Amino acid sequence: xxxxxxxxxxxxxxxxxxxxxxxxxxxxxxxxxxxxxxxxxxxxxxxxxxxxxxxxxxxxxxxxxxxxxxxxxxxxxxxxxxxxxxxxxxxxxxxxxxxxxxxxxxxxxxxxxxxxxxxxxxxxxxxxxxxxxxxxxxxxxxxxxxxxxxxxxxxxxxxxxxxxxxxxxxxxxxxxxxxxxxxxxxxxxxxxxxxxxxxxxxxxxxxxxxxxxxxxxxxxxxxxxxxxxxxxxxxxxxxxxxxxxxxxxxxxxxxxxxxxxxxxxxxxxxxxxxxxxxxxxxxxxxxxxxxxxxxxxxxxxxxxx
Numbered sequence: 001x002x003x004x005x006x007x008x009x010x011x012x013x014x015x016x017x018x019x020x021x022x023x024x025x026x027x028x029x030x031x032x033x034x035x036x037x038x039x040x041x042x043x044x045x046x047x048x049x050x051x052x053x054x055x056x057x058x059x060x061x062x063x064x065x066x067x068x069x070x071x072x073x074x075x076x077x078x079x080x081x082x083x084x085x086x087x088x089x090x091x092x093x094x095x096x097x098x099x100x101x102x103x104x105x106x107x108x109x110x111x112x113x114x115x116x117x118x119x120x121x122x123x124x125x126x127x128x129x130x131x132x133x134x135x136x137x138x139x140x141x142x143x144x145x146x147x148x149x150x151x152x153x154x155x156x157x158x159x160x161x162x163x164x165x166x167x168x169x170x171x172x173x174x175x176x177x178x179x180x181x182x183x184x185x186x187x188x189x190x191x192x193x194x195x196x197x198x199x200x201x202x203x204x205x206x207x208x209x210x211x212x213x214x215x216x217x218x219x220x221x222x223x224x225x226x227x228x229x230x231x232x233x234x235x236x237x238x239x240x241x242x243x244x245x246x247x248x249x250x251x252x253x254x255x256x257x258x259x260x261x262x263x264x265x266x267x268x269x270x271x272x273x274x275x276x277x278x279x280x281x282x283x284x285x286x287x288x289x290x291x292x293x294x295x296x297x298x299x300x301x302x303x304x305x
Contacts, residue, residue, distance in 0.1 A: 002065070003092060004032040004111065004199070007084035009077070010098040011039040011254050014046040017098045019249060021055040024096075025062065029108030032094070033065040035087050039074045078214035078224035078262060081195075085210050088202060095225070097196040100126050103245030109185055110199040113241055117149040120204045120232030123193030124172075124241050126248040131169035139165040140175055143189040149237040152189070156267035159230060163191045167240065176242040186242040191233075195225030197246045204236050209273050213265060223261040230266050235275045 006024060010017045017036070024034065038047050046052055047068050056066045071083055085093060092111060096102075106124060114122045143163065154160060166175065166188070180186045208231035211224055232238050269275070 002031050002033040002090050004029075004094050004107065005088040005090040005092070005202075006032050006034045006094045006096055006107075007081075007088060008034065008036045008096050008098060009039070009080045009084060010036060011074070012041075012044070013098045013251055013254075014049065014052065016100075016249055016251050017046070018051050018055060019101050020096060020098055021052070021059065023100070023102035024064075024107075025055070025058055026104045027102070027107045028104050029111060030062070030064075032107065033067075033090065034059060035067050035069070035084055037069045037071045037080060037084050037087075039071055039080060042072070045070065074219060076214060076217055076219040076221050076224070078211045078217060078221065079219075081224060082211035082214050085202075085205070091202055092199060093202045093205065094199045095195055095197075097126075099249045099251045100196045101247040101249065102197065103243075105183075106197070106245040107199070109243075109245075110241060113185055113187065113239070114199055114201060117187070117237070117239065119149040119201075119238050120208075120236035121193075121198055121200045121229060121238040122241050123190065123198040123229075123238070124244040124246045125167035125193055126196040126246045127172050127244055128169050128248050128250065130250065132173065134169055135174055136165075136169060136171055139168055139171050142166045142175055142179070144179075145187040145189060145239060149187060149239045151235060151237045152233050154230075154234070156270070159191050159266075160189075161191045163189060167193060172242060172244045176244065180242050183243060187239040188242065190229075190238060190240045192226040192229040193238075193240050196248065197244075198225065198229075200232075201236070204232060207273075208232055208235055208275055209269060213269060216265060217262060218260055220258075221260040221262055222258040223263045227262045227266050227269065230263070231269060231273065231275055234270065 059066050110122045229238055
């Protein structure tokens with residue numbers, strides 16, 4: 001069994017999947033296996049294409065087990081992520097979407113941080129390279145961890161979602177140029193970090209339910225990784241990491257209808273899984289005093305780049 005299972009959900013992104021698999025071939029950390037779940041419609045699937053087959057064979061040649069699944073019908077991203085989680089056995093699971101490019105040290109750097117902190121997850125934001133010339137100082141109010149990563153007991157309706165803006169556009173690259181010029185990892189506080197490149201402690205993720213609540217949502221929904229991270233932050237803590245070394249390919253989204261958001265389940269899942277019982281909740285007025293209280297629109301629809 002490998003230390004890390006890399007879990008890749010894919011759908012209608014042959015080129016994106018090829019880029020991700022190529023990135024994995026170049027990782028300096030090598031003790032990982034790969035599980036791919038394809039939800040591309042029958043007749044358009046590409047797992048057996050010459051390009052993808054070659055990359056899978058190359059990964060196997062380098063000692064990585066690669067398992068592929070055709071997983072239909074589509075029931076939404078939460079169900080897809082839960083399916084992948086159920087196929088894994090490694091102590092750490094690395095959710096890696098099919099639309100990113102990784103620098104070679106990324107996985108090793110994330111794993112070193114997760115092991116050292118003992119938190120629930122470590123994520124690296126996917127940077128939009130199209131925004132390199134778009135400097136946004138007003139969105140770079142990053143909150144660094146001073147000391148170990150710890151649980152943050154925020155309550156439903158008082159999540160510090162304003163933190164997400166540091167991950168927008170090319171903010172991570174501009175921040176790492178200033179804060180991590182020598183490449184040494186910088187840990188920072190998040191409300192969530194986009195699901196494109198997140199490493200989880202598998203036991204801790206299972207302990208907060210994983211994505212097993214997928215059936216409570218319609219197939220068209222968003223925010224499944226967001227609510228899972230809310231729960232982990234409450235129970236174990238979580239952090240973002242710079243340098244991110246993660247570049248978004250700019251491919252069209254496969255989740256066009258975002259009217260239903262999994263974050264609506266946060267309150268009931270907190271109770272259901274008994275999360276954070278030893279931690280007093282931070283309520284709205286306390287977060288407002290720190291300038292991080294969510295607006296109604298932010299609570300209902302976590303933003304993207």
